[in-house]
Amino acid sequence: MNELATLYRxxxxxxxxxxRDLKARYRGSILGFFWSLANPLLLLGxxxxxxxxxxxxxxxxxxxLFLFAGILPWTFFSAAVLESTNSIAGNAGLIKxxxxxxxxxxxxxxxxxxxHFALALPILLVAMGIYAAMGQATISPTIALTPFLMxxxxxFVAGVAxxxxxxxxxxxxxxxxxxxxxxxxxxxxxxxYLIDRIDSRLLRALLRLNPMTPFVVSYQDVLFFGRxxxxxxxxxxxxxxxxSMIGGIFIFGRLRDTLAEAI
Amino acid sequence: MKSALLKRDLKLTPEASVSALKxxxxxxxxxxxxxxxxxxxxxxxxxxxxxxxxxxxxxxxxRVNGRIAALIELGAGFHPEITGRENIYINGIMLGLSRRExxxxxxxxxxxxxxxxFIDQPVKTYSSGMYVRLGFAVAVHVDPEILLIDEVxxxxxxxxxxxxxxxxxxxxxxxxxxxxVTHQLDQVRxxxxxxxxxxxxxxxxxxxxxxxxxxxxQDVSGAMPAPPSPPAAERDxxxxxxxxxxxxxxxxxxxxxxxxxxxxxxxxxxxVVVEMDVDVRVPQDDxxxxxxxxxxxxSCVYGTNTDLEGLLPGRLDGPGRVRFMxxxxxxxxxxxxxxxxxxxxxxxxxxxxxxxxxxxxxxxVHDIGVYRPKHEWRFDGKIAFRxxxxxxxxxxxxxxxxxxxxxPKPKKKS
Numbered sequence: 001m002n003e004l005a006t007l008y009r010x011x012x013x014x015x016x017x018x019x020r021d022l023k024a025r026y027r028g029s030i031l032g033f034f035w036s037l038a039n040p041l042l043l044l045g046x047x048x049x050x051x052x053x054x055x056x057x058x059x060x061x062x063x064x065l066f067l068f069a070g071i072l073p074w075t076f077f078s079a080a081v082l083e084s085t086n087s088i089a090g091n092a093g094l095i096k097x098x099x100x101x102x103x104x105x106x107x108x109x110x111x112x113x114x115x116h117f118a119l120a121l122p123i124l125l126v127a128m129g130i131y132a133a134m135g136q137a138t139i140s141p142t143i144a145l146t147p148f149l150m151x152x153x154x155x156f157v158a159g160v161a162x163x164x165x166x167x168x169x170x171x172x173x174x175x176x177x178x179x180x181x182x183x184x185x186x187x188x189x190x191x192x193y194l195i196d197r198i199d200s201r202l203l204r205a206l207l208r209l210n211p212m213t214p215f216v217v218s219y220q221d222v223l224f225f226g227r228x229x230x231x232x233x234x235x236x237x238x239x240x241x242x243x244s245m246i247g248g249i250f251i252f253g254r255l256r257d258t259l260a261e262a263i
Numbered sequence: 264m265k266s267a268l269l270k271r272d273l274k275l276t277p278e279a280s281v282s283a284l285k286x287x288x289x290x291x292x293x294x295x296x297x298x299x300x301x302x303x304x305x306x307x308x309x310x311x312x313x314x315x316x317x318x319x320x321x322x323x324x325x326r327v328n329g330r331i332a333a334l335i336e337l338g339a340g341f342h343p344e345i346t347g348r349e350n351i352y353i354n355g356i357m358l359g360l361s362r363r364e365x366x367x368x369x370x371x372x373x374x375x376x377x378x379x380x381f382i383d384q385p386v387k388t389y390s391s392g393m394y395v396r397l398g399f400a401v402a403v404h405v406d407p408e409i410l411l412i413d414e415v416x417x418x419x420x421x422x423x424x425x426x427x428x429x430x431x432x433x434x435x436x437x438x439x440x441x442x443x444v445t446h447q448l449d450q451v452r453x454x455x456x457x458x459x460x461x462x463x464x465x466x467x468x469x470x471x472x473x474x475x476x477x478x479x480x481q482d483v484s485g486a487m488p489a490p491p492s493p494p495a496a497e498r499d500x501x502x503x504x505x506x507x508x509x510x511x512x513x514x515x516x517x518x519x520x521x522x523x524x525x526x527x528x529x530x531x532x533x534x535v536v537v538e539m540d541v542d543v544r545v546p547q548d549d550x551x552x553x554x555x556x557x558x559x560x561x562s563c564v565y566g567t568n569t570d571l572e573g574l575l576p577g578r579l580d581g582p583g584r585v586r587f588m589x590x591x592x593x594x595x596x597x598x599x600x601x602x603x604x605x606x607x608x609x610x611x612x613x614x615x616x617x618x619x620x621x622x623x624x625x626x627x628v629h630d631i632g633v634y635r636p637k638h639e640w641r642f643d644g645k646i647a648f649r650x651x652x653x654x655x656x657x658x659x660x661x662x663x664x665x666x667x668x669x670x671p672k673p674k675k676k677s
Binding site: 012013016017020023024027093094095096097098099100257260261 | 312315316317318319331332333335336339340342344345349352353356357358361362385
């Protein structure tokens with residue numbers, strides 16, 4: 001709890017660093033923030049093409065909306081975790097030369113990706129509006145639950161980010177490991193397919209073990225299907241969020257004192 | 264409230280690690296300027312990082328009492344892509360200020376840095392000098408209670424360097440505790456109340472800055488180290504402190520009137536002479552004679568030496584007498600001491616006599632300060648005073664005789 005108090009004290013620092021991160025990233029680039037959307041939009045295009053033209057029998061309709069609802073939270077998770085592996089080593093100057101709360105670094109990464117995520121949501125809403133106008137989709141009041149999902153997911157992502165950020169200073173291999181796991185993770189998370197349409201019970205059970213599964217499925221529920229998330233998913237999300245936060249704070253706390261020397 | 268930094272018994276485990284510091288223990292009191300000197304790799308920066316909390320000591324404790332700011336590297340937190348203005352905010356927040364506090368100091372920071380209109384340009388367009396100037400400007404406006412400075416005053420041009428030193432003196436005056444590491448030994452002598460010389464992570468000498476710096480210089484130049492000084496606490500502040508290599512000795516230092524009569528008490532504005540009898544054991548061609556006048560509270564009233572005044576040393580072959588003539592010593596009433604020294608031009612002492620002599624300035628006017636410029640009051644118009652007596656003419660204190668008898672006898676220690 002001490003750590004949380006510290007973070008509260010550093011809230012201005014977190015806000016300032018996040019703003020700096022976003023400003024520095026887009027200064028001098030013409031398309032600015034849209035670059036953060038380029039990758040999900042590209043994925044969206046490719047998978048829409050593949051699943052509506054090559055394997056049209058598989059899909060829920062309208063497929064692009066379904067895909068978008070899953071890709072955005074996944075991108076938030078994977079980009080934030082990947083980038084946080086380098087957040088401490090990449091800011092060695094701060095850790096070694098300034099009295100600086102090291103936990104701020106992975107959290108700033110998480111917060112700035114949360115901002116990207118939040119800025120992408122209106123695009124999804126516009127797309128939903130277009131499909132709704134064509135009578136192919138409906139906008140359900142369950143989208144009001146999105147902020148709660150984002151809160152839980154942010155807690156989950158923050159815990160993972162703190163863990164990999166501190167651990168990757170001591171174990172350099174972790175960065176490459178995480179990069180590869182993210183590639184795998186994209187496919188073992190029900191983003192491009194529906195988990196219910198898988199025949200094998202075993203495979204379904206295995207996919208449920210992936211902590212990102214309840215998050216992505218819940219986003220699809222509230223944004224695409226217009227229904228409440230399953231109770232089991234809700235409980236899992238809360239559990240993952242808490243375990244991840246506590247674990248992240250604990251691991252970071254254990255490693256913090258060695259960071260300045262290990263970089 | 265007293266702020267103290269206390270550390271002791273810093274030992275790292277032997278095998279895989281190198282112990283950067285061993286048995287380093289010192290206290291820096293509130294408002295004190297504490298200098299750390301030593302060769303590269305002697306553990307100075309590590310010590311600062313441990314005090315600031317950037318590094319954790321493997322063993323031993325650090326106690327810090329007060330808001331601390333560390334200048335380990337100026338502008339370390341700057342982001343090159345964003346403007347100076349934005350970096351001031353982020354750097355200030357990192358150093359513990361709130362956004363509102365920075366708002367109120369923003370103009371002062373920009374003014375001090377001398378960055379001018381560049382403040383709204385990305386920091387990557389700055390010269391390295393501008394970079395450090397901005398970094399220093401932010402750091403000193405944080406208003407820390409304890410400021411740790413690592414070798415940062417060496418940066419920037421001469422003008423900015425002067426500005427930094429003036430700012431540090433101001434902070435010191437306001438009661439900020441300063442701990443600083445530097446290779447510029449004259450800064451240690453000038454700014455510090457105490458100093459410590461670290462060698463291979465161990466304290467070689469600690470105490471009076473002039474003495475510590477001199478010990479260090481003696482060691483660097485390969486001469487015999489001076490005998491260890493007694494711990495500061497045991498020393499009588501009125502007792503003369505003396506050190507140096509002894510190749511040239513100031514045998515006798517006295518204060519006289521222009522006719523050569525010894526003085527210990529005088530009135531303001533008296534003509535006085537500091538007389539030094541010099542004895543030479545090893546002839547020298549690099550030598551400087553220096554004089555410092557200090558108030559009893561330790562503040563320097565005036566200091567100069569032959570080198571500063573452009574006198575190039577020729578040859579010092581044998582005994583002689585140096586006389587420092589002051590046609591009028593315009594000091595306010597109080598007790599003063601004079602330091603006399605002969606040293607090389609880079610500061611290595613042959614003979615340094617701190618508190619070589621003491622004298623009292625008496626006065627019937629209870630004016631304040633240390634310096635009394637020659638002056639008089641004049642009034643025009645309808646401003647009238649009643650007849651005043653001749654107070655404005657100073658008279659030697661009647662206690663001269665008493666003081667002369669009670670003056671502590673300087674002890675030889677070299």
